[in-house]
Amino acid sequence: MAEYLVLIYEDEHAIEQADPSAWKTMMDGHNAFGAAHGASIRGGNALQPAGTATSIRSDGAGGFTITDGAFAETKEALGGYYLVEAADLDEAIALAKAVPAAFGGVEVRPVRVLD
Amino acid sequence: MDASVEAAVADAHRREWAFVLAATVRVTGDIDLAEECVQEAYARALTTWPDQGVPTRPGAWLTTVSRRRALDLLRRNATHDRFLPKLVGTGTFDGPDLTATADTGPIDDDRLRLIFTCCHPALAPETQVALTLRLVCGLTTTEVARMFLVPEATMAARITRAKKKIAAARIPYRVPAADELPGRIDAVLTVVHLVFTTGHTAPVGSDLVRTDLVERALHLSRMLRTLLPDDPDVAGLLALVLLTDARRSSRTSDDGTLTLLSDQDRSRWDAEEIAEGLTLVREALGRRPPGRYALMAAIAAVHAEAPTWSATDWAELVGLYDLLATIWPSPVVSLNRAVAVGFADGPAAGLAALDALADEPQLATYAYLPSARADLLRRLGRHDEAAAAYRRALDLTDNAVESGFLAARLAEAERDARPAS
Numbered sequence: 174m175a176e177y178l179v180l181i182y183e184d185e186h187a188i189e190q191a192d193p194s195a196w197k198t199m200m201d202g203h204n205a206f207g208a209a210h211g212a213s214i215r216g217g218n219a220l221q222p223a224g225t226a227t228s229i230r231s232d233g234a235g236g237f238t239i240t241d242g243a244f245a246e247t248k249e250a251l252g253g254y255y256l257v258e259a260a261d262l263d264e265a266i267a268l269a270k271a272v273p274a275a276f277g278g279v280e281v282r283p284v285r286v287l288d
Numbered sequence: 289m290d291a292s293v294e295a296a297v298a299d300a301h302r303r304e305w306a307f308v309l310a311a312t313v314r315v316t317g318d319i320d321l322a323e324e325c326v327q328e329a330y331a332r333a334l335t336t337w338p339d340q341g342v343p344t345r346p347g348a349w350l351t352t353v354s355r356r357r358a359l360d361l362l363r364r365n366a367t368h369d370r371f372l373p374k375l376v377g378t379g380t381f382d383g384p385d386l387t388a389t390a391d392t393g394p395i396d397d398d399r400l401r402l403i404f405t406c407c408h409p410a411l412a413p414e415t416q417v418a419l420t421l422r423l424v425c426g427l428t429t430t431e432v433a434r435m436f437l438v439p440e441a442t443m444a445a446r447i448t449r450a451k452k453k454i455a456a457a458r459i460p461y462r463v464p465a466a467d468e469l470p471g472r473i474d475a476v477l478t479v480v481h482l483v484f485t486t487g488h489t490a491p492v493g494s495d496l497v498r499t500d501l502v503e504r505a506l507h508l509s510r511m512l513r514t515l516l517p518d519d520p521d522v523a524g525l526l527a528l529v530l531l532t533d534a535r536r537s538s539r540t541s542d543d544g545t546l547t548l549l550s551d552q553d554r555s556r557w558d559a560e561e562i563a564e565g566l567t568l569v570r571e572a573l574g575r576r577p578p579g580r581y582a583l584m585a586a587i588a589a590v591h592a593e594a595p596t597w598s599a600t601d602w603a604e605l606v607g608l609y610d611l612l613a614t615i616w617p618s619p620v621v622s623l624n625r626a627v628a629v630g631f632a633d634g635p636a637a638g639l640a641a642l643d644a645l646a647d648e649p650q651l652a653t654y655a656y657l658p659s660a661r662a663d664l665l666r667r668l669g670r671h672d673e674a675a676a677a678y679r680r681a682l683d684l685t686d687n688a689v690e691s692g693f694l695a696a697r698l699a700e701a702e703r704d705a706r707p708a709s
Contacts, residue, residue, distance in 0.1 A: 175458050261376040261460040262410055263468075283457045 174258050176215060176284035177265040182249040183277035185222050195275070202273030210257070210268055217255035249277040256284070296342040297333050304347035305426030306511065310398035311351045313461060315358045317375045319423065319451055322358065326426075329354035375405075375454065375461040399424070400515050401461050407476040408459045415450045416479045422447055424511075425504050435501055437492060473516065477525050477581060480508045484529050489687065496540050496689035505529055524572035524581030530565035531588035534558040546693035550597040562592045583612040587624075602632035619648040620656075627660050635667040655684035659694060662701070671705035 226243040243250060259265035269281045312322040329350045343349040406419040421427045433443035464472040487501025509526040516522045538552040569589045572582035587608050594600040609625035622645055630638020642661055651657045662677035678698035685691045
């Protein structure tokens with residue numbers, strides 16, 4: 174078995190503009206995902222909007238540059254994630270398809286095992 | 289060295305590479321290591337076959353040698369993790385199978401596993417094509433790079449990155465489950481079809497046809513037909529490749545210039561390929577509704593069966609393009625349909641159908657749109673406009689044979705154009 178991080182990228186602006194019922198649909202979707210795939214889920218969280226992000230880069234000489242905002246400004250921003258366990262990429266993709274992301278999509282990344 | 293032995297090794301390379309590699313990957317669980325062992329097996333063939341003679345079953349001989357070499361290497365390194373991570377296979381296969389012996393007969397399906405791994409949708413389409421040619425057809429990275437006219441370093445990096453992703457993301461070495469199979473077969477067929485179309489009319493270069501690519505596509509289609517004998521889409525693709533390729537030798541004249549379908553010497557068409565293709569297309573059309581490749585093959589079959597250009601059943605072709613557009617809507621299909629309309633109902637009707645596509649963004653840089661338009665305008669006697677369309681098509685064409693044809697047509701149109709008043 175291996176672990177994969179399922180990163181949820183969605184259009185925050187579209188979510189803000191959406192009907193309140195869309196919020197409920199999203200929450201119901203996540204609850205349903207948890208109920209159906211609880212055995213494979215190792216963790217997960219929703220994140221505050223990208224506007225709350227702070228980026229920190231080292232200048233390589235002991236100093237840091239701190240900037241307001243996410244690392245990359247994209248139409249779809251990272252809004253949450255699941256850590257899942259799967260036998261292979263096909264299984265991970267099948268799980269990822271079940272993650273609600275009506276305002277964007279998800280990215281699947283294998284977790285690197287360092288030993 | 290004996291030329292016949294060299295030829296036998298080359299033949300075994302072409303025919304058996306996928307079989308030997310796929311069976312070796314089963315032992316190693318590692319594509320790179322398996323490739324190394326297979327290459328050694330072929331090198332061994334070159335040195336031992338001259339003395340011992342060419343074995344009756346070269347593929348089995350090569351598989352045995354390659355798997356034995358793999359087992360040696362694995363046993364020697366059994367305490368190391370040098371070959372981790374392993375490819376993910378089904379059930380019992382979850383690492384090197386140290387109990388396997390080189391005499392265990394390989395399972396036919398191993399080639400399919402290899403093909404499905406190379407054509408996994410998590411790999412970019414151009415990577416799927418490169419990996420298929422590298423691993424299933426056994427081409428060197430240099431050869432694959434040359435086929436796609438990219439620098440060798442670029443192709444090597446692409447293939448290395450893909451192999452790393454297969455291992456790190458655990459793309460399984462497996463034939464997909466029945467519920468996923470149709471979509472995954474489609475990805476495989478798309479790769480083979482792309483290899484074929486790239487070879488059939490090379491996008492750039494001095495030759496119209498890239499024989500190397502066409503023959504690899506034919507080889508891959510035949511392999512798929514052997515491995516998936518009941519799949520109508522596979523039958524359709526093989527039919528399409530055969531029926532289209534049957535015209536290869538008549539598509540350019542002796543001096544290398546382009547000969548249009550209308551002017552081709554049909555007696556030079558490959559009758560054997562056509563007969564085989566026609567049988568397959570009937571089989572492929574047996575499923576309702578027929579698939580995309582079956583319909584494209586049926587279109588090729590209409591041309592193959594027409595004894596002369598003027599006897600072509602254009603109404604049938606328009607009907608087939610209509611069907612194709614319903615299951616595979618694409619501006620390129622609509623463009624071909626418009627050309628067929630231009631012959632079924634006359635150039636004015638064809639031009640009307642074509643002009644409806646003028647704003648399709650997908651066709652904005654597609655040379656066949658202005659060249660088809662130019663031909664319809666020429667037939668309508670609108671030579672000025674035809675010349676302008678030929679110029680536009682020339683701008684968009686990078687194949688020397690096609691450019692030569694368009695330049696000749698442009699000169700005719702300019703000659704026929706009435707002097708500007």
